[in-house]
Amino acid sequence: MPLRRTLSDPALVAAWRRLVRLWRPMAAWTLLVWGAVVVVLGPLSSGLLARRFLLGEARVVGNEDLLGWALTPGGSLYILLGGGLMLVAAVVRYAGLFQIVSSDLEGRRVDLVRTAVELAPRVPALFRLCVAAVVACLLALLPLAAGLGGVYAWLLAEHDINYYLTAAPPAWRLALWLGGAWTALWLAGALFLLGRSLLALPLCLDLGALGGSHSLSGALGTSWERTRGSGVRLLRLVLVAAVGWALARMLAGGAFYLAGVTTLDWLAGWAPSLRVMAAGTFLYLAGSIALDAVMGFLGFSFLATLLTGYYHRDTDLQREALPPAGVREMRLRAARVARRWLRPARLLPAAGLVLLVSLGASGLLVETTPGPSSVVISAHRGGPPPAPENTLAAMERSIEAGAHYAEIDVQRTRDGVVVLLHDVDLMRVAGDPRRPSETSFEELAEVVKLPDDGSLPQERRLTTLGEFLERARGRIGLNIELKYYGWDPELAPAVVDEVRAREMEDEVVLMSLKLASVEQLRRLAPELTVGYVSTVAVGDVTGLPVDFLAVPAIRVSSRLLRDARERGVEIHAWTVNDPSQMADLMERGVDGIITDDPALAVRVQDEVAGLSATARLLLQVRRFVVDADLPAASTVEGREREAANGEPGPPVAGAHP
Secondary structure, X not given: OHHHHHHXXXXXXXXXXXXXXXXXXXXXXXXXXXXXXXXXXXXXXXXXXXXXXXXXXXXXXXXXXXXXXXXXXXXXXXXXXXXXXXXXXXXXXHHHHHHHHHHHHOOOOOOHHHHHHHHHHHHHHHHHHHXXXXXXXXXXXXXXHHHHHHHHXXXXXXXXXXXXXXXXXXXXXXXXXXXXXXXHHHHHHHHHHHHHHOOHHHHHHOOOEHHHOOOHHHHHHHHHHHOOOOHHHHHHHHHHHHHHHHHHHHHHXXXXXXXXXXXXXXXXXXXXXXXXXXXXXHHHHHHHXXXXXXXXXXXXXXXXXXXXXXXXXXXXXXXXXXXXXXXXXXXXXXXXXXXXXXXXXXXXXXXXHHHXXXXXXXXXXXXXXXXXXXXXXXXXXXXXXXXXXXXXXXXXXXXHHOOOEEEEEEEXXXXXXXXXXXXXXXXXXXXXXXXXXXXXXXXHOXXXXXXXXXXXXXXXXXXXXXXXXHHHOOOOEEEEEEOOOOOXXXXXXXXXXXXXXXXXXXXXXXXXXXXXXXXXXXXXXXXXXXXXXXXXXXXXXXXXXXXXXXXXXXXXXXXXXXXXXXHOOEEEEEOOOOHHHHHHHHHHOOOEEEEOOHHHHHHHHHHHHXXXXXXXXXXXXXXXXXXXXXXXXXXXXXHHHHHHXXXXXXXXXXXXX
């Protein structure tokens, strides 16, 4: 019943009707304030973006990066300046709306020039009001922080917080109850204080109120006094309006987000071009900003109209009808001068020029950032399908695709011959259940791998590392992964001997999932490039004595990239088959990509290199808007294997290289 009575309150109805009638001058004033904010904050934000997030060490934007930057002196200063400016802009915006609504209520013609002239002398008072509001908020948060800190110290200080989150002992549940009760009590007190102080802002803006007494302390005192009986009603009206605005904004934003994500996904499948993706992201952002601007304007203007109408009609404050004659004459003279210089014929071109210069400076700061460095592209398991994996036929396809390296898997047969094979046996790749570790190479020499891609059988048979090295020499690099099913202490020496015998140390890199193998390779061949294949790890893998790390694409994080750069360790991501993910990883600064589709990776790398910095930034933004990774069955490997075998290919996103 109270909610229904509040929704039908005449003040809400009158505020909405007045907003509908005055939306044009309100929108003009809002655009004027927003334009000023863009002019000031645009180049500042773009400069920060260019210097901090598109250059050097901070190519990745994540929670940890943002928090760490916010705690630096530069970050704190930017937040204070930006936040302070936004707060002042909000207060100035309300001040203009207050003047517009007040003029309408008093039967005067709404005039934006006169509004600006009347508002100009009050800017210092508004600035003081903003400072006081920030200080008051900080002081109001102290009791909340003290209470929650006391609960933590009493009940949760004995163990690490992760223990309580995982085990949820009785102390944790009691802490939640006490913390929730204290927060609810604090929130009730904060809302009470807010309701009793809401009239302070219009009092500071109304120079005629109480015979011209408009100091901050006087406004707060008067607001406290005059809301003694009506503060609950005023707060209830404001809360209902604010909650309704928030719900409408959430529903509209959610619907637009779902439509945008669906469209971006469709674009990624229909036209897998980075330029199309960047253009789609730009349109999504433009639409999202426009929708947010409209919803923000309606909500803020409605609240301002509601508060101003309540101030004028539902309080018994005695205001002078007109300011003193001298003040009136001064205002009229200033309004005439301002109106002469702020005519639309002069104002609009000047405002357009200022905005154009500001946006141009912002774009120039972004566009002067260098592009991403080149990325090493490795063909997963020797080369792309339909050629069978780890075969000479696959390597030839990798060379045709323009891959820099062919990533291959090696293990030893029973008689010590190093052959190319990923699995422990030949069942998946050849329909043969034998294991090389239990079979001599002579018995396996004629095994031909599946599927039949039309190449000669000798191009698809089980291949020795020596033969593969000879074929690759001078044509493509080899990323050789040593595979272990158990432990073979002679595998690493055999591989090193094969490489040294052909003097291909500069054309080969070695890696392994087994750390003991990596350490053995370091001892045997310190001149070779050695990497560690990391799937799941505990601790900081960038501290390992290796030249590079091969990690799943999903594990490429801001911290991993930052720590790796600090230690001079390269990061190679596997297995990446989606063009948007390829572009994202290239932008984020990975050193290598292992993929089933090297031709696609080469094309994406060329496209990324040809994109402007603005387009590259849009692609980075797209990663936060929508995760458009394609399912494994839609990748090259999945499609080709389905066609060849009549069954889905193995998952790629989490598969081991």
